[in-house]
Amino acid sequence: MTVLFISLVVLAAVGFYWYGRRRHHQEPGVASFQRHIDALSSERRRESFERVRPPMHDDDYDDETGS
Amino acid sequence: MARDLAIDLGTANTLVYMKGKGIVLNEPSVIALNRQTGEVLATGREAWQMIGRTPGYIVAVRPLRGGAITDFEITERMIRLLLQRVGVSRFTRPKVVICVPSAITEVERRAVTDAARRAGAADAQLIEQPMAAAIGADLPIDEPVGNMVIDIGGGTSETAVISLGGIVALEAVRVGSFDIDAAIQAYVRREHGIAIGERTAEEVKVAIGSASPTEDESQAEVRGRDLMTGLPKTVVLTPEEVRFAIDDVVSSITASVVRCLAKAPPELAQDFLSRGMYLVGGGGLLRGLAQRIEKETNVPVRMSNMPLEAVVMGAGHCIEHYDALKGMFMGARR
Numbered sequence: 001m002t003v004l005f006i007s008l009v010v011l012a013a014v015g016f017y018w019y020g021r022r023r024h025h026q027e028p029g030v031a032s033f034q035r036h037i038d039a040l041s042s043e044r045r046r047e048s049f050e051r052v053r054p055p056m057h058d059d060d061y062d063d064e065t066g067s
Numbered sequence: 068m069a070r071d072l073a074i075d076l077g078t079a080n081t082l083v084y085m086k087g088k089g090i091v092l093n094e095p096s097v098i099a100l101n102r103q104t105g106e107v108l109a110t111g112r113e114a115w116q117m118i119g120r121t122p123g124y125i126v127a128v129r130p131l132r133g134g135a136i137t138d139f140e141i142t143e144r145m146i147r148l149l150l151q152r153v154g155v156s157r158f159t160r161p162k163v164v165i166c167v168p169s170a171i172t173e174v175e176r177r178a179v180t181d182a183a184r185r186a187g188a189a190d191a192q193l194i195e196q197p198m199a200a201a202i203g204a205d206l207p208i209d210e211p212v213g214n215m216v217i218d219i220g221g222g223t224s225e226t227a228v229i230s231l232g233g234i235v236a237l238e239a240v241r242v243g244s245f246d247i248d249a250a251i252q253a254y255v256r257r258e259h260g261i262a263i264g265e266r267t268a269e270e271v272k273v274a275i276g277s278a279s280p281t282e283d284e285s286q287a288e289v290r291g292r293d294l295m296t297g298l299p300k301t302v303v304l305t306p307e308e309v310r311f312a313i314d315d316v317v318s319s320i321t322a323s324v325v326r327c328l329a330k331a332p333p334e335l336a337q338d339f340l341s342r343g344m345y346l347v348g349g350g351g352l353l354r355g356l357a358q359r360i361e362k363e364t365n366v367p368v369r370m371s372n373m374p375l376e377a378v379v380m381g382a383g384h385c386i387e388h389y390d391a392l393k394g395m396f397m398g399a400r401r
């Protein structure tokens with residue numbers, strides 16, 4: 001009887017854990033979509049375009065991917 | 068460490084953007100080869116000057132003409148030379164984003180990415196020209212609004228509706244500004260009996276060509292070879308006859324814009340009326356073209372500032388934010 005009870009509890013715990021993880025797993029989609037849209041924003045683009053405009057100061061600072 | 072690159076491999080012009088630096092190369096997409104040995108003799112501006120002026124053993128060609136990769140081997144050599152010229156070697160392996168016509172086939176796609184990898188790229192990704200153009204023309208494509216961009220190049224005309232960072236509707240035709248040159252050549256041959264070269268036809272187009280009547284129109288003198296006598300001859304072309312000569316080509320370009328509008332969902336279509344459509348690409352600089360499209364669609368047309376660089380600037384932005392924008396590359400979406 002106790003064995004059955006314990007296995008039920010363990011099963012339920014595993015179930016909850018798995019469900020939680022699945023929900024957690026869907027979030028990267030939201031995060032990467034946000035990142036994608038944010039990288040396309042006007043401000044981000046202006047940063048890129050201004051950085052490379054010819055008569056700017058020396059172009060030695062870069063490598064800031066924003067990723 | 069090599070700096071990552073964005074390449075607009077246009078049918079008329081090739082531009083290269085280097086990460087953190089901006090545009091480092093901008094020249095005609097022309098290659099001159101020795102017909103017998105297959106050796107590359109010149110590329111870019113130097114090769115462009117040879118078009119129509121070479122002795123029999125040299126051939127100067129635009130390998131991407133027509134928006135299709137007709138000669139894989141030459142295209143590969145062009146990409147290799149391009150990467151070499153901007154400092155890519157076997158030891159510096161940059162990531163490369165290449166803009167291609169959106170109508171490109173799977174085989175052509177693979178040919179371009181393989182060529183870039185073989186030429187030293189660590190990773191090669193492709194992006195559609197109109198998408199890159201919209202990014203480069205600074206349209207608010209991160210918002211849920213209808214952004215319409217028309218990119219008229221040498222060999223292709225592509226219209227796209229973009230919203231929330233993705234393409235909603237797309238219409239691409241393999242007709243472009245080169246076809247206008249060809250129409251002028253054919254007209255002068257037929258009506259005036261003289262043969263002119265493609266560079267002369269292009270000069271006529273830029274000097275007096277128009278898609279609809281404009282103010283301050285003028286005539287142009289054109290020199291060619293008389294088809295009857297074989298001797299050099301000069302004729303005068305009027306703006307009206309040039310307009311007539313190129314009308315079929317202009318009509319097929321405007322028709323493709325109309326088809327794209329028809330494909331757009333109604334919610335976005337109403338945005339165009341207030342926001343207008345944006346014209347990029349060298350072909351879009353034809354006089355009276357914006358007015359002509361406006362007249363046929365009833366939608367305002369705006370010229371983007373930097374029509375010739377918008378595509379490579381957009382792809383350049385993708386290379387600056389490579390990881391965040393991976394989803395924009397061809398093959399990443401479905």
Ligand SMILES: Nc1ncnc2c1ncn2[C@@H]1O[C@H](COP(=O)(O)OP(=O)(O)OP(=O)(O)O)[C@@H](O)[C@H]1O
Pocket residue numbers: 076077078079080081134196219220221222223224243244245269272273347348349350351352353354374375
């Ligand atoms: N002022 C002008 N008036 C008319 N046509 C022009 C003008 N300036 C450039 N062009 C034409 O624009 C074309 C080049 O445009 P662009 O550089 O955008 O083409 P591309 O990007 O190489 O081609 P594609 O996008 O089809 O691959 C050439 O055919 C050129 O004759």
Ligand SMILES: [Mg+2]
Pocket residue numbers: 077078196218219220221348378
């Ligand atoms: Mg182009």
